[in-house]
Amino acid sequence: MPIRLAPAVQNLINELQKLPGYGPRSAQRAAFHLLEDRTDQIESLRNALVNAKREVHHCHLCHTLTDDPDGICPVCRDNDRDHSILCIVESVGDQMALDSSMAWPGVYFVLSGRLSPVQGVGPADIGLPDLIERIDEGCKKDAFREIVVATSYTPEGDATAYYIIDLLKKRWPDLHVTRLARGLPSGIEIEYTDLNTIANAVYSRR
Amino acid sequence: MPIRLAPAVQNLINELQKLPGYGPRSAQRAAFHLLEDRTDQIESLRNALVNAKREVHHCHLCHTLTDDPDGICPVCRDNDRDHSILCIVESVGDQMALDSSMAWPGVYFVLSGRLSPVQGVGPADIGLPDLIERIDEGCKKDAFREIVVATSYTPEGDATAYYIIDLLKKRWPDLHVTRLARGLPSGIEIEYTDLNTIANAVYSRR
Numbered sequence: 001m002p003i004r005l006a007p008a009v010q011n012l013i014n015e016l017q018k019l020p021g022y023g024p025r026s027a028q029r030a031a032f033h034l035l036e037d038r039t040d041q042i043e044s045l046r047n048a049l050v051n052a053k054r055e056v057h058h059c060h061l062c063h064t065l066t067d068d069p070d071g072i073c074p075v076c077r078d079n080d081r082d083h084s085i086l087c088i089v090e091s092v093g094d095q096m097a098l099d100s101s102m103a104w105p106g107v108y109f110v111l112s113g114r115l116s117p118v119q120g121v122g123p124a125d126i127g128l129p130d131l132i133e134r135i136d137e138g139c140k141k142d143a144f145r146e147i148v149v150a151t152s153y154t155p156e157g158d159a160t161a162y163y164i165i166d167l168l169k170k171r172w173p174d175l176h177v178t179r180l181a182r183g184l185p186s187g188i189e190i191e192y193t194d195l196n197t198i199a200n201a202v203y204s205r206r
Numbered sequence: 207m208p209i210r211l212a213p214a215v216q217n218l219i220n221e222l223q224k225l226p227g228y229g230p231r232s233a234q235r236a237a238f239h240l241l242e243d244r245t246d247q248i249e250s251l252r253n254a255l256v257n258a259k260r261e262v263h264h265c266h267l268c269h270t271l272t273d274d275p276d277g278i279c280p281v282c283r284d285n286d287r288d289h290s291i292l293c294i295v296e297s298v299g300d301q302m303a304l305d306s307s308m309a310w311p312g313v314y315f316v317l318s319g320r321l322s323p324v325q326g327v328g329p330a331d332i333g334l335p336d337l338i339e340r341i342d343e344g345c346k347k348d349a350f351r352e353i354v355v356a357t358s359y360t361p362e363g364d365a366t367a368y369y370i371i372d373l374l375k376k377r378w379p380d381l382h383v384t385r386l387a388r389g390l391p392s393g394i395e396i397e398y399t400d401l402n403t404i405a406n407a408v409y410s411r412r
Contacts, residue, residue, distance in 0.1 A: 036297070043259070049218065049255070056215055
């Protein structure tokens with residue numbers, strides 16, 4: 001009779017497997033690690049999940065994650081920022097990376113990922129209706145000077161950007177919509193850079 | 207003012223980072239994924255953790271994970287197995303891999319990892335006192351014909367095996383203690399096999 005995993009263990013493996021970066025084997029390893037652990041990590045992870053679920057929600061304005069009780073995140077409340085320029089990003093991770101560069105003086109709108117017809121992720125799933133509403137409000141007050149569509153330069157990120165730009169241009173033909181520059185990354189030898197990146201650096205030379 | 211993560215989010219990232227295979231960036235990605243998710247994955251993961259913690263415990267005999275209410279796992283209760291031969295493994299994952307090979311007809315003892323003086327993991331941490339007790343009981347009944355020390359052939363696994371074999375030989379000089387064979391793995395060309403493996407295959411030729 002081969003070894004059968006207890007259903008509770010199998011269920012934990014299934015849940016861990018849904019996390020990004022985990023496959024069947026690594027999820028199994030993580031489950032065994034949690035169940036073996038002598039420091040009661042399973043309890044502290046459970047508490048972290050409960051607390052995060054209770055305390056964290058999406059900012060009413062930019063949809064980033066925040067625990068602010070009045071529902072507006074510190075970035076959207078920051079008077080030192082330029083609230084007339086808005087940067088659209090795919091995720092909180094992207095927002096944090098961009099903001100860490102100290103190069104963006106404006107505010108953000110955080111999507112829930114990117115469009116993916118193959119995986120059934122449509123405009124409403126990534127929060128585009130909320131984005132339109134946000135810009136609508138801003139445009140009523142004649143607030144937005146520029147919208148940067150900062151989705152990643154992957155096929156899906158590109159498609160999402162085209163979709164958003166099309167949407168914005170149809171609705172507000174005069175709105176100034178840009179994308180992040182394409183070109184050579186820092187610290188990379190041209191010789192070892194992929195041809196697509198080199199081509200884009202040539203086309204966008206200035 | 208740079209973006210600051212909510213403490214509950216940072217805490218969730220810290221907890222996820224303790225899981226095997228996760229570093230700071232991947233744990234952050236997993237935390238954002240859980241908090242973004244529309245299918246309430248955070249709730250199902252929490253439930254899986256609670257259920258696993260409540261239902262799963264270590265088998266009294268072999269220390270594997272089981273949800274059996276009487277505390278003995280199905281393998282230890284299996285009368286079709288040879289209870290006079292015991293295989294010592296490092297983890298439940300190792301036990302499952304070994305058992306899936308259908309080559310081991312005996313029972314197991316599952317350690318909690320391997321000795322690691324650098325990380326402060328000593329004999330009691332991996333459950334060696336319980337192993338001694340288990341073999342002691344078996345030897346009283348003149349039960350064990352053979353003990354296989356099936357730790358992995360890594361430096362720490364090797365050291366753990368030497369430590370265990372030394373322990374067993376001092377206590378029961380007549381006990382037949384073996385290790386898994388070293389040699390060429392299946393489906394690998396000799397040309398592309400590492401020299402250590404080839405050398406061991408030569409020394410252990412038969």
